[in-house]
Amino acid sequence: MESQNFGQPPAFRPKNWLVESILVTIFCCLPLGIVSIVNAAQVNSRYNAGDYAGAQAASKEAGKWVKIAFFVGIALGVIGIVLNVLIGVGAGLLGSFS
Amino acid sequence: MQKLYIVGLFVLAGVFLLYGFVNPSTYSFFPQCPFxxxxxxxxxxxxxxRALHSLLNGNLKEAADYNLLLVFSIPLLVVHFRYKAASIFTGRDIRFRALDYTLTPILIFILVVGFAVLRNLPTELGNYLKA
Structure with missing residues (x-):
């Protein structure tokens, strides 16, 4: 999309986000990581087939999904911890009053 | 950028210390998978x-029982981050070429989806693969 130099390989291969995709898949506990793996696959297949603009677009998309998985994972994790603590404190208070 | 790597290393060390010494299955404050x-x-x-805790305590078999995918991903991650560290220290762009092959992410996709399906099936294999 950005690069208009069709036919000419850009100096650098766009980042395929594959390792980051694997990490969010394993550690962010959300199936969103699979979406970024699919995009990583498109970065490689498009770049290797000579579709450099397509590879760039897929790279952007892969990065977007890695970030979404990462931040949603962290946010839900923090909400989980807060709920756990609140329930724990609540149970403790109830226990001490009854 | 250099600063970011140093912060990252400290965060990683902190995570390893936490998960090495504290067993997530005995304390309820660890986040649960929302899915x-x-x-x-x-x-x-x-x-x-739990697999990370087992791994950091040298129990590979137990880690594989909790999450086989994590154990499988370690060699790939080690090789990738070795190359990454090498390129940071030498200032040259050294990369793990296998990650750029067309087939690699496709294989990983099949592994991940296959793992997700198999670990939820009520079979003997599913029983081993489930968390």
């Missing part, structure tokens, strides 16, 4: 906190 809470199914990442 598992909502659906009751295991996602490809379920069991990774």
């Amino acid at each position: 598992h809470v909502l659906t009751g199914l295991d996602c490809p990442g379920c069991g990774s906190q």
Whole structure:
């Protein structure tokens, strides 16, 4: 999309986000990581087939999904911890009053 | 950028210390997988906190029982981050070429999805693969 130099390989291969995709898949506990793996696959297949603009677009998309998985994972994790603590404190208070 | 790597290393060390010394299955304050809470199914990442604890305590067999995918991913991650460290220190662009092959992410996709499906099936294999 950005690069208009069709036919000419850009100096650098766009980042395929594959390792980051694997990490969010394993550690962010959300199936969103699979979406970024699919995009990583498109970065490689498009770049290797000579579709450099397509590879760039897929790279952007892969990065977007890695970030979404990462931040949603962290946010839900923090909400989980807060709920756990609140329930724990609540149970403790109830226990001490009854 | 250099600063970011140093911060990253400290965060990583902190995470390793926490998960090495504290067993996530005995304390309730560790975050639970939202996907598992909502659906009751295991996602490809379920069991990774317990697996990390087992791994950091040298128990590879137990880690594989909690999350086999995490154990499988370690060689790939080690090789990738070795190349990454080498390129940071030498200032040259050294990369793990296998990650740029067309087939690599496709294979990983099949592995991840296959793992997610198999670990939720009521079979002997599923019983081993589940978190």
